[in-house]
Amino acid sequence: MTDITTEKARIGAPSAQPFINGFTEEGESLSPLNAAESKSPLAGEAVKRHSHGGGVGVPDSSRAGRLTSYKLADFKPLTGMEEDWRFTPLKRLRGLHTEVLNGAAPAVSVTAPDSVRVETVGRDDRRIGSAAIPEDRVSANAWENFAEATVITVPSEVQVDGEVSVLLTGQGTEASAQHIVIVAEKFSKSVVVLDHQGTAVVSENVEIVVEDGAQLTVISLQEWNDDAVHASSQQVKLGRDAKFKHIVVSLGGDLVRVTPSARFTAPGAEVELFGLYFADAGQHLEQRLFVDHAVANCKSNVLYKGALQGRNAHTVWVGDVLIRKEAEGTDTYEANRNLVLTDGARADSVPNLEIETGLIAGAGHASATGRFDDQHLFYLMARGIPEEVARRLVVRGFLNEIIQKIHVPAIEERLTEAVERELAATNH
């Protein structure tokens, strides 16, 4: 095994190893937070009972044991030592974990075909809490503080032409809370784009319900200004034979932390979780996902790809996949690939796969972090290709795999351009 960071071998050394050979992989020891007393159907107690018979003796190391609660007070103040915060620079959260989140939330503007219902509702709306329960303190803080929620409903059997576009425009740097609910009713088919722009310091909860037989794609774009701080818990609950595709694209912002969770409640459902991130100097882009295979015969496929450039560019990817005892016939695969373009950047990548039954169709994970090095550059330049073109070729090819999965031409174009802009900023 070659340590890629020191591998600046001469061109001419045999490249026996595959390109992405910095195989970063470690078992994650999850934190002992485990005290939910909440009676909610989605809360910690119920989650524990589900997998381990009443929550007695739940191993702290299991993702199933993670505290979930609607109450901020149930979560202890963060120290940064917690398993799920150990990579996050708390100082840069700008109060999302400590302040009352009463700043102006990003303004919501929805463009949708007439067939889609868009409502702004109060905290007491019955749909609040239908798919999500906070899994960390910052999310619970938003839950406790949001003033109103936007609810987007795609009615039963409606197939939406074009996409539902939700523009979220930051209103400044006061810490704020946001709440969005997306309901794809039975047998509907739609695409929803959450487009985050401007400057904000916001903790956001996005609840997504995909009812029986529905197909939903949610694309969450984080193209914030450089000073934005964004924590986003995006939780989806899937019904029988439901199909859900989630694409997280994080490009802008000082600190962006997206935590998608997918929970299967009935057999035959399928999720695809894709992500693309491009961190520049000083940016912290974090993604932690959880796929909870709690029932039989569901499928999940995860692929996140990231590029990093510049000093102290930092990306974090943690993928927790849990296959519970009941989830026979599960088919799951998760992978993370990172491409480090310059010195001084850091990519953390931690895949965690917990399997409690052997009766599954398949389960796998992969993680690899490689660098764009002098050898690639020399090879391409020796064929007449100028340096900046060579760099673009490689990064474009690497990230295109995710962009191609979006299938919304306007957004694909926009992201391709955004990646080009990021690359243009590299010329140093």
Add this chain to the structure above:
Amino acid sequence: MSTLEIKDLHVSIDTEQGTKEILKGVSLTIRTGETHAIMGPNGSGKSTLASTIAGHPRYNVTSGTITLDGEDVLAMSVDQRARAGLFLAMQYPVEVPGVSMTNFLRTAKTAIDGEAPKLRTWTKDVKAAMAQLRIDADFTQRNVNEGFSGGEKKRVEILQLELFKPKFAILDETDSGLDVDALKVVSEGVNRAHGEGNMGTLLITHYTRILRYIKPDFVHVFVDGQVVEEGGPELADRLEDEGYDRYATGAGAATIAAASAAAQA
């Protein structure tokens, strides 16, 4: 008619033990239409010469010149050298992730020619060249060199040689690691490119085997960073019989002088 001229070239590298001189005054002139073979034992500096011509940053030229039709090659960046008409077929081609062969070949051709190739003829040219080198058509969809076998990588190097049509091709041990069939296929490719009459070839090899398929006009023997003997194709035959032993380092200047004298004769 072009000329690649190397004059009294001294090249060193930085090692942990300090600076090490590898080329100790190499002079060589190659003209369009000529094939020069550089032969020598391992560690004699053959590959260093190839990489230095291409502009690899590891090699520091401490004195001497390389010119292409009078232009200072050493002042050019790596990509400028390629666009000026120099092509290095590498000993160990690098795998480039995320870049398909199709995209790579077209981008390089565009850079070298200064304009995009006409799509229809280009696709046809690529297909035909691949077929002649017995490269599977599906290679165009794969990433550059990724997962290719050693022989496949060498064929793809020659594919580029045929498509990019350089003024001078430098083949750095293209024959090493090839079985006889692959060696024939690769040699035919080089001969086709050379046969068009617009290219000079610098063939660097440890073995004489490839010289059965590619006929050199001149043979230069490299030992310890210097040319110790020069001659025509007959010198290669002699090396085949006798090996490099008679050039053993430390044999002294007299031997080298004698060898040079013999070459002149």
